[in-house]
Amino acid sequence: MNSVIKYFTSIFKGIRSLWAGMRVTGKYFVSPGEIVTEQYPENRATLKMAEGFKGEVIMPHDENNQHHCTGCGICELNCPNGSIEIITKRIPNEEGKPERVIDKHIYHLSMCTFCELCIKTCPSHALAWGQDFEHAVYDRTKLTKVLNKPGSTLKKEGALL
Amino acid sequence: MSEEIIKNIIVREDEDYIVNMGPQHPSTHGVLRLEVCLHGEFVNYLIPHIGYIHRGIEKMSESDTYKQIIHLTDRMDYLSAHMNNEAVCLAVENALGIEVPERVKYIRVILDELTRLASHHLWWSAFGMDLGALTTFFYGMRDREKVLAIFEESFGSRLLHSFNIPGGLMHDVHPNFQKHTMEFVRYFRKKLPEYKQLLTDNIIFHNRTKGIGIMPCETAVAFGVTGPSGRGSGFACDVRKVAPYGVYDKIEFKEILHEEGDSFSRYLVRMEEMEESLNILEHVVDQVPEGDYTARMKPIIKLPEGEYFQRVETARGELGVYIVSDGKKYPYRIKFRSPNFSNLFVLNTLAKGGKIADLVAICGSLDLVIPDIDR
Amino acid sequence: MLLEIFSFSTLTANIDKSLHAWMAPWLAVVTELVIIGIVFLLFYAVLGLFLVYLERKVCAIIQNRIGPNRVGKWGLLQTVADFIKLITKELIPIRNADSFLFNLAPFIVIAASFMAMAAIPFAKGLHAIDLNIGIFYIIAVSSLGVVGILIAGWSSNSKYSLIGAMRSGAQIVSYELSVGLSLLAVVVFAGTMQLSAIVESQANGWWIFKGHIPALIAFIIYLIASTAEINRGPFDLAEAESELTAGFHTEYSGIKFAFFFLAEYINMFIVAAIAATMFFGGWMPFHIGHWDAFNRVMDYIPSVVWFFGKTFFIIYLIMWFKWTFPRLRIDQLLNLEWKYLLPLSLMNIVIIAFVVLMGWYFH
């Protein structure tokens, strides 16, 4: 007799536990307001990445097309993957002496692991995080970027950007 | 004693019915290959074949500075990225004898627990999916998203946020960090009962996990199974308790232990750990002191000659970092004792004699992250 | 009384008459057969596509997602796009597979579901063949589908497929008993196996209400057992993706895979349609005893709406199961059948026989 009671109670317990689970899913079925999906390309206008989002490394330029990069090469040294290459050139300054300035700050986005060491260690705070995250391209050479804009010059003094 | 437990001789025969689970298989959660010998539905033996995503992190670390190692340790157990980083940071800090600011210690603890929660969310999702309850996956991911949003706001990335650096943090956390963490704690306290109704109390789930893959405490000790998997067998191995680091010695929290050692008790340990993490978070969030986010460090860190070891509790168990330094700016040798490596090799002992479906349940309950095995 | 305005029998009779008017009798019969075949094929395809869409939407909402929403309004054309993709995909030949059986298997599965579909009464007067052993016929032909699954698993020459097929065989052979016994409950109540007669017998109330507790038990057992019989979650062991990747159809691709996929969904419809017909009165509107005014109001809703409404309600139940529960293990699956469902349904049959004998049901 005992085992018979046990048999039937086990059935009812089982059904009750199953019903508890079905209540959870059923609740979500009747409340479509809980939907959390983000419809990505459509919500581009409203999609705002968090400030400091690590999209890519950029070099901020001001309105006079000037940046802070002195071409010291510390970021290149600190990068663990070799995704930064600094090419410098020597041009004469006002006094006529040749001075080393940045020619090309090459950044290989394809190799970057977003560790933030270049930005962190830059003594003149010339680098920053860009918010752009749509990096997909058809040709991988397009992922190699030159961070300083053509014709840009070094901003000698002034507040940080 | 333990040698006897570990010893398992596998005799391969020609007529064995071998099924290769993996390297691409839904239930191995990554590129792990299990060579499973079946007898009907039963598993005779299984041999794990690892190394499909070996990236040589230990070797690469030998040519990286201590700051640069951080971005590699992120990628070992990517679900406990923060704890992995912390292990290296603590090792370096202890070697240099640096005292990090209190604020850093507290924030590290908060991040530890948030990462643990995110990791357990993913484990819960995937475990349910392994057992065929596909909806759990989306509920777990939904809640994990909230943690990742907190990460993204403060560190700029969601998964691999190389945020710890030797000496402190990369930069200060977002002003809303504490507020959003508390919001998440309140939110998740409401969702946790649903987890219980949906899976924990489910009769089918009980049948699938109770008494499956029983790992006695001796086996856990012999194989070095740590973390929630070990604590499910009653092996008190929580590094946060055994060898506290950060401010864990100042916080009151329970070490979750279950004695049964089956898949269900491993499951329960993780579920209760989630609750305990919420308790810790509630306790700690308001106590974060103001102050500096990093100690003063030299630009180039050189460890004095010697050997250094530091262990931390990741979401999956005990991670040990062993650094040999010859006084240069690169480590001479660095070795990681990764929890998943030990946790994987108990699989044959547990799954032997069970069914294929049990193998999947056991594999899920051990919560393996394959990149951590291969490193 | 049922209103005649919604009956399909006048329409079919008119078509029959006009065909016979300008054709030889045998040609008329052949033409009718062709028309019925085309109608069924179209229905089959549209239904299959719609059910796949429905499943994806239902599970999406349960899982806090939106589901398909890109192709067409609300993603309605998503499954059409999927279908086009599937028929243009390469059919991968498997080395060392028994190609004859490998290619035959999807057709057996789909033919079985086709044959079962033929005997379902969709609405008043919309009934392809009204066999006087209707329900028995459906059980008989739907049991043929398992042959397709078995030979699909064996002929693929893949270990995952073979294990999936063996599981499926054990599962279907054992759950057929419970399905049969729970349907027998209604047969005992109605005293006939003819589907049209069973539907008519529910004109004053559906069996699930008239037969109260025993009918409810039979319905629950039928729901569980038939879910297992069509290999759906939580009984989808034959294709348990976390264990066997895709079970018996691991090696299939393109349109052959689509056949299995389609047959699975059509089987779900058939199972739900049978449940609706047997327990919920099929196309019979909701009637209560002798409340004639109420019954007349109910009659204004067309019978097709009633039939599909009930069927989709049961389909929703089956989907709700699938997206809530974890999967059973093979031995637990057999335990459930042999230790729980079968004894319970046997007991239930005895109780029902007693209830019918004593007249303790509403009639």
Next chain:
Amino acid sequence: MTLNVVMFYLLSGVILTFSVLTVTSRKMLRAAVYLLFVLVATSGLYFLLKFQFLAAVQLTLYAGGIVVLIIFSILLTSHISEKFKKPETWKLWMGITAFVLGSALALWTLLSHNFVKEPGVKEIPVNMHVIGNQLLGVGKNGFALPFEIISLLLLASMVAAIVIAKKEKN
């Protein structure tokens, strides 16, 4: 020629073709599938005769039950690469002799029988009450005794199967 006659010849053709294929196929599972076709076509013949109950029984028992079991046991025991060996010559000749003798006997019986031409096939409605009463009846046309004997036989064979399976394990 009415449609029924066309259907009859079609089904008979299917039965004959697949019967031959069943015994000549050298792959075991293929033979089983051919057998399935034969059985399904046979039930088609019953449907043609409007013996619907019998047809459904044929489908359930033979096609759905027995063939599934046969296929199931083939799945468990044989591998896809296995093939039957070609029969030896003397066996082949013995088989052919048996076939000729058997079909001669069947033909002789058929031809010597005096068939009565019926005007048409009437559908016999299946009455559930009659079926139920007959299955459990003990009087004339009652099936209670055969039913019980068959179940005993099945029980015996089941026990035997279990014993055989147990032995192999030890």
